[in-house]
Amino acid sequence: MFMKSDCIQTTICQERKKDPIEMFHSGQLVKVSAPMVRYSKLAFRTLVRKYNCDLCYTPMIVAADFVRSVKARDSEFTTNQGDCPLIVQFAANDARLLSDAARIVCPYANGIDINCGCPQRIHDDIIRTVDLCRKAEATGVSWITVHGRTVEERHQPVHYEAIKIIKENMSIPVIANGDIRSLKEAENVWHITGTDGVMVARGLLANPAMFAGYEETPLKCMWDWVDLALELGTPYMCFHQHLMYMMEKITSRQEKRVFNALSSTSAVLDYLTNHYGI
Numbered sequence: 001m002f003m004k005s006d007c008i009q010t011t012i013c014q015e016r017k018k019d020p021i022e023m024f025h026s027g028q029l030v031k032v033s034a035p036m037v038r039y040s041k042l043a044f045r046t047l048v049r050k051y052n053c054d055l056c057y058t059p060m061i062v063a064a065d066f067v068r069s070v071k072a073r074d075s076e077f078t079t080n081q082g083d084c085p086l087i088v089q090f091a092a093n094d095a096r097l098l099s100d101a102a103r104i105v106c107p108y109a110n111g112i113d114i115n116c117g118c119p120q121r122i123h124d125d126i127i128r129t130v131d132l133c134r135k136a137e138a139t140g141v142s143w144i145t146v147h148g149r150t151v152e153e154r155h156q157p158v159h160y161e162a163i164k165i166i167k168e169n170m171s172i173p174v175i176a177n178g179d180i181r182s183l184k185e186a187e188n189v190w191h192i193t194g195t196d197g198v199m200v201a202r203g204l205l206a207n208p209a210m211f212a213g214y215e216e217t218p219l220k221c222m223w224d225w226v227d228l229a230l231e232l233g234t235p236y237m238c239f240h241q242h243l244m245y246m247m248e249k250i251t252s253r254q255e256k257r258v259f260n261a262l263s264s265t266s267a268v269l270d271y272l273t274n275h276y277g278i
């Protein structure tokens with residue numbers, strides 16, 4: 001179902017009553033699938049929801065293109081009734097365009113997220129970071145997600161203690177993000193930081209069943225991906241790439257070379273049936 005189908009609007013609004021804010025106030029760990037360009041699309045969101053993900057983000061969408069082009073709207077945003085609760089992430093440098101884009105997706109989403117980009121990750125000086133977050137809070141944002149690295153950092157350990165300090169200084173919910181690869185790690189980060197939820201990107205790409213407690217991608221999850229991707233119409237590159245991520249830990253280097261070179265849906269299906277048929 002595409003967002004431009006007006007006839008489904010009323011039904012979807014009913015579904016959208018699932019309120020993320022209520023989830024954050026439940027005292028339970030809220031498990032969030034991160035915005036991921038090219039990857040966190042409808043089929044993937046449906047998959048992770050099946051495996052205990054509570055809240056999903058779309059990939060980043062450029063607000064200006066979205067407002068101006070029907071083609072961009074059709075290709076960038078697809079949803080359906082089960083795709084809930086959903087946060088749509090926009091990148092924008094113009095408040096008017098952001099608000100126009102938000103108005104378009106409003107009946108189909110539970111919230112809008114603004115991508116603040118890498119430079120607004122935590123700052124070396126935690127006081128400046130807290131100050132920035134409090135400014136965001138004062139503008140009326142409902143919650144904030146913090147990736148615990150500075151601009152310069154790429155592979156250094158995530159500063160969970162900085163996220164904890166931010167949480168202690170805010171009244172709105174805070175979500176912790178960075179380097180979480182299992183449900184155990186998610187619970188650990190939640191305890192250490194005292195935040196209201198955790199957001200995961202690469203961990204879910206590698207294992208979409210992670211929030212259900214699986215240490216590596218179960219075969220059932222791989223086949224669920226195949227079914228969902230084909231049912232919801234996923235471009236081949238995306239279909240294949242997701243499987244490459246999921247199989248990273250469970251296949252040998254030699255098998256990976258063969259699988260990664262496949263170039264059609266039928267070749268992938270044959271390969272999976274021969275190697276992982278269930």
Ligand SMILES: Cc1cc2nc3c(=O)[nH]c(=O)nc-3n(C[C@H](O)[C@H](O)[C@H](O)COP(=O)(O)O)c2cc1C
Nearest residue numbers: 034035036037059060115147178179180200201202
């Ligand atoms: C493939 C990929 C695409 C991403 N796309 C986005 C995006 O569209 N918007 C955004 O805010 N962050 C994006 N990110 C950053 C993630 O949301 C997340 O903050 C980052 O990967 C750290 O989390 P992780 O350690 O769980 O991977 C992307 C990350 C990856 C790996």
